[in-house]
Amino acid sequence: MSTRSPGALWQSLLKQLWLPVLCVAVLLLATAGSTSFYFPPATDVLATLWRELLHGGLVGDLLFSLRNIALGLALATVVGVGAGLVIGEIDLLRQATAPLLDFARATPTVAFVPVIILTLGIGSGPKVFLIALGSLWPILLNTISGVHGINPAVHETARGYRIPWRLRLLKVVLPGALPQIFAGIRVALSIAVVLMVVSEIYGSPVGLGNFILQSGSSFAVPETWAGTVLIGILGYGLSVLLLAAEYMLLGWYHQRPPRARRSMSRTMSRSEAKT
Amino acid sequence: MLQLSAVLAVLLIWAALAAAGLVSATALPGPTAVFGQFPQLFGDPVYWQAVGDTLDGAVTGFVAAAVIGVPLGLVTGTYAAAEQSSRLLVDVLRSFPVIALLPVFLLVLGSTPTMKTTVVLLACVFPVFLQAQYGARSVTPMIAETMDSYRVPRLLRFRKVILPSATPSVMTGLRLAATTSVLVAIGVEVLTTLPGIGHEVVQAQQGGAASRAYAYIITAGAIGYSINLLSTIAERRLLRWRPPTHTD
Secondary structure, eight states, rough: TTTOOHHHHHHHHHHHHHHHHHHHHHHHHHHTOOOOSOOHHHHHHHHHHHHHHHHHSHHHHHHHHHHHHHHHHHHHHHHHHHHHHHHHHHHHHHHHHHHHHHHHSOOOGGGHHHHHHHHHSHHHHHHHHHHHHHHHHHHHHHHHHHHHHHHHHHHHHHHHHHHOHHHHIIIIIIIHHHHHHHHHHHHHHHHHHHHHHHHHSSSSSSHHHHHHHHHHHOHHHHHHHHHHHHHHHHHHHHHHHHHHHHHTTTHHHHHHHHHHHHHHHHHHHHHHHHH | HHHHHHHHHHHHHHHHHHTTTSSSSTOOOOHHHHHEEEEEHOOOOOHHHHHHHHHHHHHHHHHHHHHHHHHHHHHHHHOOOOOOOOHHHHHHHHHEEEEEEHHHHHHOSSSHHHHHHHHHHHHHHHHHHHHHHHHTTOOOOHHHHHHHTTOHHHHHIIIIIIIHHHHHHHHHHHHHHHHHHHHHHHHHHHHOOOOOOHHHHHHHHHTHHHHHHHHHHHHHHHHHHHHHHHHHHHHHOOOOOOOOOOOO
C-alpha cells in the first residue's frame, strides 16, 4: 500500500468515482426540467432536504430515529454477545439450542411490529425493543459460531494451563470471536435501520419513518423523496461508521498477512452470508 | 432428544410466563392458545390465501432478482475494471434500507401486488449480485493467467471456469435472498393493505385476537425456516461434486 505513488492513487480514485459521478450527473440532468408530479427535479429534493433540516422538524425526527437504533443495537449487542459466549462455550447448550435459534432467526421480526406496537404503545420503548429483538439473532448466532470456530488447539492449551476462566474469556475467547461478532453487528445494523423505518411507519408521532409516511400520504412528493434520501444517507453513514470502528478495534486482525487470515475470513464470510 | 427437550423447555417457560400474567394476554398469549388456533386456521381458506399471497410476491420478486443479479454479478466480477467502477455505487445502494422506499412506491405504483414484487426485487438483488460477483472474483490469478495465455475463448472460459467456481457463492447469495424475500413481502403487507400473512397479523391483532396473530407469526417463521432448510439441502445436492467447505 505504502509503495503506491500518488499517481496510482489518483488513478484508482478516478476508476472508482467516474460511474457514481456519472450517475448523479445523469440523475440531475434527467430530472432538471421535470414537470412530473412523482419525480421532482433532484435539485428540488436536495433543497427541500436542506430546508427541512434547517427549519423543519427533521432534525428532531432524525435524532429520535438515531437514538432508537443506537439503543436497540446496543441492547442486542450486550445480550447477544453475552449469551453467545455462554452458548458457544458450552457444547451441550449449543447443540440443544441450535434448531430453536434457527427458527427464531427465520421468524420475521416485522411481523411482530403490529403485535408489539398495538399492545405496548407508540412511544420509543416498544421501538427499541423491536430493534433489539431483530438485531439480536445475527449477533447471537455469529458470536456462537465465532466462539465455536476458535481452533481447538488454542482452547485445549488454555484449558491445559488452567488459565482462569475470566482471563480465558477476555484474552482468548472474546478476541478470537471478535471478527465474527463484528460481521454479525454489521448485518444487525441493516436490520435495525429497516425495523426503525417499519416501526415508525406503523405507528409513531415522530421519526424519519413517520416523516416519509406523513409527507407521502399528503402528496408532498419532494418531502417524501427528501426523507427517503436522508434515510439512505443514514444507512450508509452508519455502516461506514461501523466499519471504521471495526478497523480500529480489529487492526491487529486486518493487518495480519492474508494467508494467516484466510481460514478465519472464510468462516466469517460464510456466517455473514448465512444471516 | 437434547434438542427436543430444549424446545420443550422454551415452551414451558413461555407457558409459565403467560400463566403468571407478567405480560398481558394481548401482548403474549400462552402457547396452548396459540397452537390451539392452528386446527381452525388449517381449515380456513383465508389462511391459505394469505400464505399464498405472501409466497407469490416473495417468489416473483426473488426470481426477478436472481435473473438480474446473477448475470450482472458474474460479469462485473470477471472484469476488474467493471467491479472497480461500480464498487462505490453498489456500496451506497446496498446499504439503503429498501423498505424506506415504500411511501415513494405507494405514491408512484399504488398499493398493488406489483409494488410488493418491486420492493422484494430491490431488497433481494443486492445479496445475489454481490455473492455472484464475489464468486466470479474467486478464480485464482494463476488459472486466469493460464486461460489468458492459452487464449481460451470467452464463452468457453465463462462456462467451464468462471461459472463452476462461482456457483457455491451464487448459491449462498440465492439462499440469503430467499429468506429476505419472505421477510420483505411480510413487511410490505404489514405496512399496506395488501393481502398476505403480514396483513392478517395486523387484522388479527386489531381485532383483539392476539393468539391468531401469533399463529400467523409462527407460520411466517415456519416458512422462513423451511426455505432455509430446503435451500441448504439443494445447495448440498448441487455442489456434491466439490468437497464441502464446511463441516458443521
